[in-house]
Amino acid sequence: MRNYLLTLTAGAAVLAGCGDGNDSGSGADASSPETITVDYAYYSPTSLVLKEQGFLDEVFEDEDVEFDYVLSQGSNNALEFLSGGSVDFGSTAGAAALMAKGNDSPIKNVYIYSQPEWTALVTGPESDVASVEDLEGKQVAATLGTDPYIFLVRALDEAGLSEDDVEIVPVQHNDGANLLANGEVDAWAGLDPHMARQELENDAELFYRNEDFNTYGFLNVREDFAEEHPEAVEKVIEAYELAREWTLDNPDDVVDILVAEAGIDEETAELQLERNNFDQPLPGTEHEESLAAAGEVLQSSGNMEEDDDVEALLEELIDPSYAENVIEQ
Numbered sequence: 157m158r159n160y161l162l163t164l165t166a167g168a169a170v171l172a173g174c175g176d177g178n179d180s181g182s183g184a185d186a187s188s189p190e191t192i193t194v195d196y197a198y199y200s201p202t203s204l205v206l207k208e209q210g211f212l213d214e215v216f217e218d219e220d221v222e223f224d225y226v227l228s229q230g231s232n233n234a235l236e237f238l239s240g241g242s243v244d245f246g247s248t249a250g251a252a253a254l255m256a257k258g259n260d261s262p263i264k265n266v267y268i269y270s271q272p273e274w275t276a277l278v279t280g281p282e283s284d285v286a287s288v289e290d291l292e293g294k295q296v297a298a299t300l301g302t303d304p305y306i307f308l309v310r311a312l313d314e315a316g317l318s319e320d321d322v323e324i325v326p327v328q329h330n331d332g333a334n335l336l337a338n339g340e341v342d343a344w345a346g347l348d349p350h351m352a353r354q355e356l357e358n359d360a361e362l363f364y365r366n367e368d369f370n371t372y373g374f375l376n377v378r379e380d381f382a383e384e385h386p387e388a389v390e391k392v393i394e395a396y397e398l399a400r401e402w403t404l405d406n407p408d409d410v411v412d413i414l415v416a417e418a419g420i421d422e423e424t425a426e427l428q429l430e431r432n433n434f435d436q437p438l439p440g441t442e443h444e445e446s447l448a449a450a451g452e453v454l455q456s457s458g459n460m461e462e463d464d465d466v467e468a469l470l471e472e473l474i475d476p477s478y479a480e481n482v483i484e485q
Contacts, residue, residue: 249303
């Protein structure tokens with residue numbers, strides 16, 4: 157499994173920067189680059205609002221900057237894009253970012269785009285699976301390197317099981333939803349909006365939920381970009397703050413955006429939005445504590461090296477300094 161995750165960060169060392177974010181002594185060029193590439197994701201409503209409402213153009217209106225938008229289908233996609241340099245900002249789950257950092261991915265978390273309950277363990281309405289213990293010997297679809305996969309690992313560990321006790325079918329999130337709907341797997345580590353859709357349209361059962369095992373939505377930036385363009389990082393956060401505030405003020409319009417972008421119906425979009433909390437955008441202690449707990453399980457399960465210093469990795473990964481310069485406290 158670790159070999160697979162290493163492919164997500166191949167070539168990362170080439171991109172790695174050694175700066176300390178927006179340290180005024182870094183000698184960084186404060187001007188913005190000609191093009192900034194950000195991802196957007198169906199699991200991040202604020203990223204869709206950012207793209208739809210043009211908040212980046214608004215914040216950078218005095219600069220000649222163009223913006224490219226790239227769709228991330230999951231944290232694994234976003235991490236590949238970040239490590240490969242094809243995006244400057246990528247949306248992931250916190251635990252996925254920690255795993256990538258353990259594999260030397262050159263990223264910093266600079267903003268929290270939501271606190272979601274976006275994942276659960278899901279089965280079909282006629283299934284005899286009613287608990288995590290019932291998964292022993294069963295096929296479970298999951299997207300490796302993402303929060304649903306990590307959620308599954310932690311749920312198995314809590315139940316006294318491991319990945320060796322189940323057959324993990326590695327597919328992208330939407331394919332996992334389809335496999336479950338077609339009865340081709342016994343369970344699926346789900347992700348919204350696909351999970352909400354299965355719940356409403358196919359009577360799928362969320363048989364194991366644990367909000368604490370859902371790690372936060374991390375907006376990550378490439379380290380070299382942050383070192384070279386610290387003011388641009390702050391402006392992107394400023395645009396995300398406009399998107400967050402707009403999301404809180406206009407939930408019905410956000411539902412419309414989800415419907416249009418993700419191709420889901422209104423009821424599914426409403427359910428997905430209900431499962432997101434947008435109140436805490438500033439990275440802080442609660443995020444470190446959440447990921448420290450996740451890191452312990454990931455190490456014991458072999459998904460991170462046992463000798464990884466999780467505390468040190470978190471210090472390298474989570475950098476609130478950019479957001480602190482933007483967000484009123």
